[in-house]
Structure formats: structure tokens, C-alpha cells
Amino acid sequence: MTAVLTRRPGLARIRTAGSPLHHLCLAVVVLVTLAAVAAPWLVPHDPNAVDLGSALAAPSAGHPLGVDAAGRDTLSRLLLGARTSLLGPLGVVVFSTVAGVAIGTAAAWRGGRLDTLLSRSTELVFAFPGMLLAILIISVYGEGLLAPVLALAVAYLPYVSRLTRSLVLAERERPYVSAYRVQGHSALQICLRHVLPNIAPVVLAQSTINFGYALMDLAGLSFLGLGVPALTPDWGRMVFDGQTAIQHGYPLSAVLSCAAIVLTVVAFNVVGERWADRVARRDR
Amino acid sequence: MSFAGFAARRLLEMAVTLFAASFVVFGALYLAPGDPASFLLAGRSASPEALAAVKAQYHLDDPFLVRYGHWLGDVLQGDFGRSLTYRTDVSRLLADRLPTTLLLVAMALLVVAVVGLFLGRLAAVRGGATDSAVLVATTFAVGTPSFVAAVLLQGLFAVRLGWFPSSGAGEGFADKVWHLTLPAIALALYLIGMLARVTRSAMLEALDSEHVTVARSRGVPERQVIRRHVFRNSLGTVLTTGGLVVSTLLVCTVLVETAFSVGGIGQLLELSTSTKDFPTVQAISLIIVALFMTVNLIVDLLLPLVDPRITLGTRGAAA
Amino acid sequence: MTTPGNALDIAGLRITLPGTARPVVDGVDLAVARGETVALVGESGSGKSLTSRTALGLLPPGAGTAGEVRVDGRDVLAMTPAELRTVRAGTAAMVFQDPRAAVNPLRRIGDFLTEGAVLTGALTRADAAARAGRLLRAVGLDESVMRRYPAQVSGGMLQRIVIAAALMGDPVLLLADEPTTALDVTSQAEVIALLAGLRRDFGTGLLFVTHDLDLAAAISDRVYVMYAGRIVETGPAQALFAAPRHPYTAALLASTPRMDGPRGRLAAIDGQPPDLRKPLPGCGFAARCPLATEVCDRQAPAPAAAPGGPDHTAACHHSDRLEGSPADAR
Numbered sequence: 063m064t065a066v067l068t069r070r071p072g073l074a075r076i077r078t079a080g081s082p083l084h085h086l087c088l089a090v091v092v093l094v095t096l097a098a099v100a101a102p103w104l105v106p107h108d109p110n111a112v113d114l115g116s117a118l119a120a121p122s123a124g125h126p127l128g129v130d131a132a133g134r135d136t137l138s139r140l141l142l143g144a145r146t147s148l149l150g151p152l153g154v155v156v157f158s159t160v161a162g163v164a165i166g167t168a169a170a171w172r173g174g175r176l177d178t179l180l181s182r183s184t185e186l187v188f189a190f191p192g193m194l195l196a197i198l199i200i201s202v203y204g205e206g207l208l209a210p211v212l213a214l215a216v217a218y219l220p221y222v223s224r225l226t227r228s229l230v231l232a233e234r235e236r237p238y239v240s241a242y243r244v245q246g247h248s249a250l251q252i253c254l255r256h257v258l259p260n261i262a263p264v265v266l267a268q269s270t271i272n273f274g275y276a277l278m279d280l281a282g283l284s285f286l287g288l289g290v291p292a293l294t295p296d297w298g299r300m301v302f303d304g305q306t307a308i309q310h311g312y313p314l315s316a317v318l319s320c321a322a323i324v325l326t327v328v329a330f331n332v333v334g335e336r337w338a339d340r341v342a343r344r345d346r
Numbered sequence: 347m348s349f350a351g352f353a354a355r356r357l358l359e360m361a362v363t364l365f366a367a368s369f370v371v372f373g374a375l376y377l378a379p380g381d382p383a384s385f386l387l388a389g390r391s392a393s394p395e396a397l398a399a400v401k402a403q404y405h406l407d408d409p410f411l412v413r414y415g416h417w418l419g420d421v422l423q424g425d426f427g428r429s430l431t432y433r434t435d436v437s438r439l440l441a442d443r444l445p446t447t448l449l450l451v452a453m454a455l456l457v458v459a460v461v462g463l464f465l466g467r468l469a470a471v472r473g474g475a476t477d478s479a480v481l482v483a484t485t486f487a488v489g490t491p492s493f494v495a496a497v498l499l500q501g502l503f504a505v506r507l508g509w510f511p512s513s514g515a516g517e518g519f520a521d522k523v524w525h526l527t528l529p530a531i532a533l534a535l536y537l538i539g540m541l542a543r544v545t546r547s548a549m550l551e552a553l554d555s556e557h558v559t560v561a562r563s564r565g566v567p568e569r570q571v572i573r574r575h576v577f578r579n580s581l582g583t584v585l586t587t588g589g590l591v592v593s594t595l596l597v598c599t600v601l602v603e604t605a606f607s608v609g610g611i612g613q614l615l616e617l618s619t620s621t622k623d624f625p626t627v628q629a630i631s632l633i634i635v636a637l638f639m640t641v642n643l644i645v646d647l648l649l650p651l652v653d654p655r656i657t658l659g660t661r662g663a664a665a
Numbered sequence: 666m667t668t669p670g671n672a673l674d675i676a677g678l679r680i681t682l683p684g685t686a687r688p689v690v691d692g693v694d695l696a697v698a699r700g701e702t703v704a705l706v707g708e709s710g711s712g713k714s715l716t717s718r719t720a721l722g723l724l725p726p727g728a729g730t731a732g733e734v735r736v737d738g739r740d741v742l743a744m745t746p747a748e749l750r751t752v753r754a755g756t757a758a759m760v761f762q763d764p765r766a767a768v769n770p771l772r773r774i775g776d777f778l779t780e781g782a783v784l785t786g787a788l789t790r791a792d793a794a795a796r797a798g799r800l801l802r803a804v805g806l807d808e809s810v811m812r813r814y815p816a817q818v819s820g821g822m823l824q825r826i827v828i829a830a831a832l833m834g835d836p837v838l839l840l841a842d843e844p845t846t847a848l849d850v851t852s853q854a855e856v857i858a859l860l861a862g863l864r865r866d867f868g869t870g871l872l873f874v875t876h877d878l879d880l881a882a883a884i885s886d887r888v889y890v891m892y893a894g895r896i897v898e899t900g901p902a903q904a905l906f907a908a909p910r911h912p913y914t915a916a917l918l919a920s921t922p923r924m925d926g927p928r929g930r931l932a933a934i935d936g937q938p939p940d941l942r943k944p945l946p947g948c949g950f951a952a953r954c955p956l957a958t959e960v961c962d963r964q965a966p967a968p969a970a971a972p973g974g975p976d977h978t979a980a981c982h983h984s985d986r987l988e989g990s991p992a993d994a995r
Contacts, residue, residue, distance in 0.1 A: 083485070189367050189635050189638055191638075194597050194635070198374050201374075203378065282601050286600065286619075308497065308500070317501075320497060327489040332485060
């Protein structure tokens, strides 16, 4: 009974182009990564060389960012600290992404009991905050980087697998998958060659955001003295060392390592969220 | 679905998850390299009596599941075993320290709720430069781990300015609140950012809905539109973050209490982990997980009050 | 052309939005007398909803306006926010397309009915509740629904509630923006009958916004056809339906399936409405029009009256080439 006319979804929102904050954060990500890679060639001093005579010295030509309470060069420790501080989260993200994608894909493709098992265990892991799980494992295994990295990877895994599961479920419904199936391609082939490349941007955006959280958690564990071994330069550890220096009226090394942590986490979060926004909009 | 049926189902789900969590906490012991008995005594005088005591406490000569059953039975009666470091009952240690931590968490929660909701609402309603400022501020807030906030706040307000004590938990209620102010703010900072963002986006979504335009078209004053149709409708989303907020607060007490030497269960967790005092770690882990789940349950039971569609079984019919 | 005593008088209304090259509403003249039913017909994006919402001062963010929109003789576009609120709470009211979206799902229906009147201070809470009860009975519902939530009633019932809510302030002008599109067929007929009856009983002017030309012809005294932000044709419903003077109206009629007409493919209108991001110097319909000539792209046609029908005007350079039967239009 009605004339045929198209519905309108509402005026498309006109968006402003890339924000300066995003560009700044992208620059920080690149800079921090470069510093971590090139640290051994950049450092002016041995990060563990103790020069008690100049302990808590202010910045000078020899020590551009000053010296900490134990007489160690702050700049050298910050640069080398970038390595451990980024390597740990990288391990967490790589492990949780690989395992999470594998489990999520399998659960979505197979469904049934495997899927039920996944959603049950996901609920369980969500009840354990990453940091708590890491502490529980450390209390069994002792200090060191491997145990907390594995524990955090397990804690972050459900975020990735749940996301992957929903993405694969949506992808599986698309016509090209049944087209390949009819042509006799195996499920594994279709997943690896077609489904995974299609869902990769969304998963990687999530992993970038996870990187920031993993950095915060691992730095926290180092601050507690439960993460990296005592002498290894690490930003979280430097905050702990700097806390005593603050009491002596020398806040520089603590403030600098705090700033390194905050800036890196913020940068990864902003870049990851921006990326997630963009792939989400492209999908629509 | 009736409310009672809904509540019963959620309660059952929580019991199952809690049961599984206790299994993980108990089973973690058996991830340790070597013999559990020697692990439990790690580094401590391994007199035959002590060994026998540990074996008896953990029923180490029984099969795994029987041991688990004994342990769970004890835990359900409030007996978490004996601390190997403090040589006293773990439940005693917890009873001494839990009130301080709960006060700290409550203070932080109050700050998070008040400031987070305020900032989120401000950003959503004002928009423009206010919105951008709140967005940038919260971006930094969610990038600041609580121990960083703790060390910086301590350095500025306790050491440099001397406005607050730099450590300890104080005596008596007012003194305690004064001692715990900086730790509470350090604990709250990250979550203020998170809650402000959740509130902001939930309110923006509500602002977009047709019924807000309808309310305006009927002459409802803008303040009332925001209160009755925008803020009210964003509350459900905000409330669902409650469990996450409380569990994050509880876990981060380990960092903040250590930084400020507060002496609650957070600091106890740090001390018992570094001294491998496993029964204490187990007990605190269980308490944190149980509190998280309890809060989640409360949130789930409160949600139908905020959103009548949940028990009416028509959720998602309209935003 | 504003006449005192009209419920709604729109004169030369022009609305511009940021990011567009031409006005989304471009020189619209429209009048609704008290007690009259007027239909505003157009497809999505033609600017018909925007035009009707302007009567309540509801404009998209960043919109610029020119012209006059008089509701009960007073220009809405020149009002202070407080004056606008009194118009919204009393003089004019709107029935929206989708009742599920129009009513806050988290508040009780009684709250929805009374909030406008109570919060603007027009009525006390008790008076508002009493009036809401009377209006609910007038739209054929029981006042017990006031204690329910929107999710507990059907879409048709909810639209009756929205209509009752619109009548709370005893308006002289009722705007209905596709009030039946979101409903099933039975509820549609009921709502139409209800609106017609209420218009008679309460003496309000009714502006009925729709994309359905048949429906418009069936219920209204006069019809305005809108395309690309302009009124392309207006006239008494019967005259316009029987002998359209604009190719767009003719094409719309031809694209409507008919029980008594020949079976077969529907005649859809080829092409798309003109892009908002490009200026539009000529006639908006030229690109899709079978009668278009070179003058149509160059010069926007002015409304001209039909021979023998001064109320029936169309903005087309080639009105005279259109024959009476809509089926011959293409």
C-alpha cells in the first residue's frame, strides 16, 4: 500500500581529521621502541657501575639525567630499562595473542563442548585479575620475569579469545567461506588463509591496548620486587629505588622513571584505541 | 523470568565459579617444582616436627582430591591454616589487617564514584573544549599505574609539602582517614579515568536516543532531560563496571599499601609472596576473588532496579 | 502569505547544515489552519521531517535558519528558550515515528505522560495524572497502563500513549512524523482513525508527515509534496491525486502498487536524489525527470497555479506537458 522509498540511517557524522595527541603518541611509541633496540649502543655508562661519591648528584655533563641513590647513571638505566620494560609486555602480548587466536578460532569453528568449556574458563580467569594471578604464581615459582609473563599471558588470553571467537563467528557466516568449502578447501586452510587475515586488524588493535596494561602490571610487580631480578635495570624497579631517594629530597630518578612508564602506556593505549576505532568504522 | 529465579541462577553461577577459583588457588601449590612439603617450608628450619605439622595441615599423605576437600572444608569454616612467617593463624593475620584495607578501598571507591561520574557527566554534557580536556586528562589517568601515582603523590604532598603523613595507617578513625587519604587517591586515579570514560560514552549514547529529543520536544527543561533521560539511562552501563572497579581496587592495594606501608592485606600479600608464605597468599587471593564475585553478584541483582527490562525479559528492545 | 489564526504558518523557511553546499530545506512555504489536516509528503532526506520539527524549534546541531515559522501566530525561530518551552509544553506537540524509541524504556508510562506538563509547571502532579487518565481513555486505553513500563505494552498501544502524551498540553497544532511506519498494519489503521477522530474532537491542526502518498490522499484536506528541500507541488488532496502537475508527484503515484491496476513490475523512479554536497542551481528533480530539458538544469522553477485551480500549484517548467493520468507520466 505504500510508495517505495529508501530509509535513511541519519546524516553521516562529519569527523575531524587525526588529532595531534594521536600523532604525538605514535612518535612516542616509535621513539621508545628505537631506544629499547639501540640502548646498548646509546648508554653513556654501565647501568650497574656504582659511583657512590656522586650518589644523588644533579644532572651534569657526565650524567645528563643525574645519578641515583646507589650512584648509578639514571640515563643509562632508563635506556636499558626500556628493554626489560618493553620485552616483558611483548612476551605477554605475543603469547596471549597467539594462544588466544588459536583457542578462539577453534571454539568458534567447532562450537559445541569446546565452546562451552572456553566460555566457562573465561569466566573463571576474569575473576582473577592479571596481577593477582601473577602474584600467586610468583609465590610458588619465586621471582623472575618468566613466571609473571606467563601468568599475565594466561590472564589476558580470554580477552583475545573472546574477541576472536565473536569475529570468527561473524566471518564464518559470510558467503565466501561456504564458497571455499564447496570447492573442497579444508577448514584449516580457510581459517589460515582467509579468516585470520580478515580478523587480524581488530585482534592486533586489542593486543596493542593489552600491551599497555601488561606494561603497567609488570612494572607494578617489579616495583614490589617480584618481577625482574634486583640488578636488572627496569622502570618499575627504578620507581622503587627512587622512592627512597625522594625521602632524601631527590625526586629526579623516580619522576623520570614514572614519566617513562606513564608516557609509554598512554602512547600504546592511544595508538591501540585509535586503531581499534578505525578498523571498527571500516567494518561497518 | 522472575526476579527470584534470576537471583537464584546468578547465585548458583557464582558458587560454581568460586568453587573453580578455589581449586585454582589450591592447585597452584602443585605447580611448584619439587616436593610440596619442602616448598611450604622453603628456607625455614625443617625440623621433623615442623615437617609433620605441615604434612598434617595439608594432609600431604592423602590423595590430591581428598587433600583439596580437607582444605576447602577448613577454608569454609574460616580456617586458612597457619602462616609460616608469622607463626600464627592466617585468619588472625587477616582479621587484624582487613579493616584497614576495607577502609582504604571504601575511601577510594567513594572518590572514584564521585569524581569519575562527575567528570564523565561534565564531558558528555558540555562537549567541546571541556570534553577534550577531560578526554586528555582521563587518557593520562588510565595510563598511570597506582604505584606511580602513589610514589608521586607521596613525594609531593607528604615529603615536599608535608600536608599528609608519608606512611602508616594511623590510630582511631579520623587519624586513619587522614593517613589513608593519599593512598586512596593513588588507588582511585586510574579508575577515575576509566569510570569517567565509561560514563561519558554511555551518556553520549543516551543523548543520541530519540526519547531525549522527544523529552526536549515536550518542553522538559534541559537539566531535567539530562538527569531523567540521559544520566538515568547511562547508570546501567556504569553499574556493570562495579565488579571490575572493586577487584582492581583490591588488587592494587598490594602496590599502594606497599608504597605507603599501610599494613593492610595488600602489604601482607606482598610480604607473604616475597617470603613464600603460601597459606597467606592463598587466603588473600581467595578473599579478593570472593569479594570481586560478591560485588558482581550485587551489581547483577541491582541491575533490574536500574533497568526494568532485564527482569521483563525484553532487554535490547530499544536503547 | 501568513494568515492570522493559522495553527502553523511557515514562510520562506531555509535551513542550512554545516558541510552541505545547498540548504537542506530551501524556501518552504506551508500553512496548517486550525482543525485542518495537511499532509507533507516526500522521500527520506527530502527535508520533510526537518521542516516539521522546526515547528517545535528542534534543529540539528549547527543548523542555520532563515524565514519564519509561526505556531499559533508566534515565530518559533525568534523565541527565547523559556518561551520555546511553553510552546513545546502546550501550543504544539509531536507524535514520533517509532514509539519504542520515543519513550524512555526505563521510566514508567505515567511518568512519560505527565513529565512535560509537570516539569514546565503547567500542571500540578495530581492534575497532570488526572488529565493523563482522561486522555488515555480518549485513545482507548485503561489508565492502569500508567504504572507499567514501555516494554510491557505493544507497539500500537505505545503509539496511542505517545498520542495521548502529545495531547497533554491541549495543543492547537499536532505534528505527526510518520506515526504509523513502525507499526503493524492493524495498528496503523487504528492509529490513523484515532488521529482523525482526535483532530475532530479537539479541533487541532494536524500536520501529517509521510512518505506514503496514498495515505496522505486518504486522510488529508491538502497535500504538500517535498523533494530535495523544496515544495514541488501543493494542492487539495483530490485535485493533486487526480491530476498531478509535477513529474515527481506523477512518478510517485505511478510507483505505487494498485489493487485495481495492471499487474506487473512497479515503476520505480530511476536515479538518486541530488547530492547535498553540490549546489543546486536548477530543478532538483531534473536529473531523474523524463520531461527535463536544458532550462530545468539552469533555472529553478517557481510555483505556478494550475489553470482553473488557484490552490493547486506546482514548481515545474513543464507542468502543462503532464497529462491527467499518473500512469502516463513515464
